[in-house]
Amino acid sequence: MMRTPIYDFLTEYKIKKTARFHMPGHKGRGPIELSDITPYDITEITNADFLFDSSDSGIISESEKNASSLFNSALTVYSTEGSTLAIKTMLFLITKGKNRKVLAARNVHKAFINACALIDIDVDWLYPEQSLKSICTMKLSVSDLEKALSAYKKDELPSAVYITTPDYLGNMLDVKGLSGVCKKYDIPLLVDNAHGAYLNFLKDNLHPLNLGADMCCDSAHKTLPCLTGGAYLHISNHAKNEFKNRADVKEATQIFATTSPSYLILESLDLCNRIISDKEYKDKLNKICIRVKKLKAEIMALGFDVINSPDTEPLKLVLLTKNLGIDGKELLSTLEKRGIFCEYADISAVVLMISPENNEDDFNALLLALKEIKSATETTVTDRIGDEDIFIQRTERKLSIREALFSKAETVPIDKALGRICALPVSICPPCIPLVISGEVFDQNTINLLKRYSIFSVNVVQCD
Ligand SMILES: Cc1ncc(COP(=O)(O)O)c(C=O)c1O
CATH class of the missing domain: 3.40.640.10 (Type I PLP-dependent aspartate aminotransferase-like (Major domain))
Structure with a gap:
């Protein structure tokens, strides 16, 4: 040992x-x-x-x-x-x-x-x-x-x-x-x-x-x-x-x-x-990977989309919500009301992280909650998810990250940010991936993206 x-x-x-x-x-x-x-x-x-x-x-x-x-x-x-x-x-x-x-x-x-x-x-x-x-x-x-x-x-x-x-x-x-x-x-x-x-x-x-x-x-x-x-x-x-x-x-x-x-x-x-270092851990880990594969199949059989590509790591379970007609955050809070707490949700996905410490009770609770949610959403499907084309795109950069982050800055409403230089990086946490990076210029795509993530004010470099 x-x-x-x-x-x-x-x-x-x-x-x-x-x-x-x-x-x-x-x-x-x-x-x-x-x-x-x-x-x-x-x-x-x-x-x-x-x-x-x-x-x-x-x-x-x-x-x-x-x-x-x-x-x-x-x-x-x-x-x-x-x-x-x-x-x-x-x-x-x-x-x-x-x-x-x-x-x-x-x-x-x-x-x-x-x-x-x-x-x-x-x-x-x-x-x-x-x-x-x-x-x-x-x-x-x-x-x-x-x-x-x-x-x-x-x-x-x-x-x-x-x-x-x-x-x-x-x-x-x-x-x-x-x-x-x-x-x-x-x-x-x-x-x-x-x-x-x-x-x-x-x-x-x-x-x-x-x-x-x-x-x-x-x-x-x-x-x-x-x-x-x-x-x-x-x-x-x-x-x-x-x-x-x-x-x-x-x-x-x-x-x-x-x-x-x-x-x-x-x-x-x-x-x-x-x-x-114990062989038992490796066995448990490999068993849970097999269980998660089966869990994904069970969830798909309930009518949910999950990311299931061979290029993904085996212990993340990502529920895609677009075809449900609800956004990820709505699914997350509905799950929470049923005692299921997840790692992260955004507009179109809910992420659950699984480890060998999860057990059948956890999986059964999740399956039951999803079953109930599915039958409730089937009667209320709406088409509220739109703007699929707004994502992070390459934008003009005017200052280095350091110059921008250490500049004199001010916070402005998002609609006043067009053409201004980002001072503090803008992200939602999790996943803490900056939507705009210090030194980049706010363009219309970026502004639309931030609104989509309910970000309505940003920190910009002060004009001289
Ligand atoms: C991809 C990625 N890198 C780095 C970090 C930072 O890790 P830590 O919280 O261990 O500092 C996180 C945290 O969520 C992350 O998701």
Whole structure:
């Protein structure tokens, strides 16, 4: 069984019943409702290690090495501040001392935009031919990437290619093919794999590290049994050696991170290693994937559309609502009234995230609710979903992300935004994918798009 050095240390500390003259202020005693967990919540006392310590010994370093062996990485470091911190760190590592330009597929999470503003990264955006057919998804083919990279002069190539896969709807890109193109141009491939930590444990390993990514972030908390905030930054075995230095990675992480990382989260990452290293977890995971396939078929038999393509990850269930004549948000609140709480909904879809911890009771409750909703909507189908053609399109950009975000700005009603430059990125969360990015100019399509998402005021750069 895999060792759990952080948990073991904290358990021993809890049993010792010491006088705690250190942070946190609860001293392991309360609030009473949390008294099961507060004894495990400490600070960097003697022998508790320090998350940003670059030395190779200590309980955190041992636990990170366990994670690294599970993901078959050259180096894995923990984040207690989600993939958000890991994204900043990857981008810093990849651009330090280099051209601060990154080529990125447009459906990035807001964390990427904030990191670019902080590090002053110039982004060349990859867009699909027409427009994004959903705010969450961007299909990027091997030939799209080849075409984009071949258009650069050799000495102007970006320092990295950055993609998001799986996306919020579960779509997955061809990481193997895309990494092949990156290798040809000698450019690292960075993957936002926030939604895909579990892909490493499927029968066919679909984790980006296994498919050729050089670095990636995984939000352990999104799909693995880990507390919210727990995440990994992985450096792959085939990344260049210059990126594999533990001290450099730790240095880069601490630039952006709190100096008070949560030991509860570290402990949950540590215990998570023990669970996911167990064969029983892999069996449970593969069983649940089969169950979700069947669940999708059962839901389709009720008359619902679900995303069911082989390019999607197995544990996202996406209900498409267009043919129901209701929008996703309406379906979401109807489900909530029946005790079913989902991850996300937008105009045309509701997203449910499933893990091996879900059980038959959950699935039966969902099926029952959907059955009731279907029979209720059949009598009230209306044609309220329109404007299918309004999606994110390439727009004029007048300032860099950093310049725009740090500019003097003002908030204006959306109808007054035409021709103005976006200061703060505009997104709905989740999925936190910016509809407009700092530095871009508001055009009529963008304004229509924002209204469609009920956004009626925006932050723009002040005119002189
Ligand atoms: C695609 C994507 N990337 C990054 C993040 C940020 O992850 P975290 O919440 O772990 O910081 C999210 C969060 O939802 C996400 O959906």
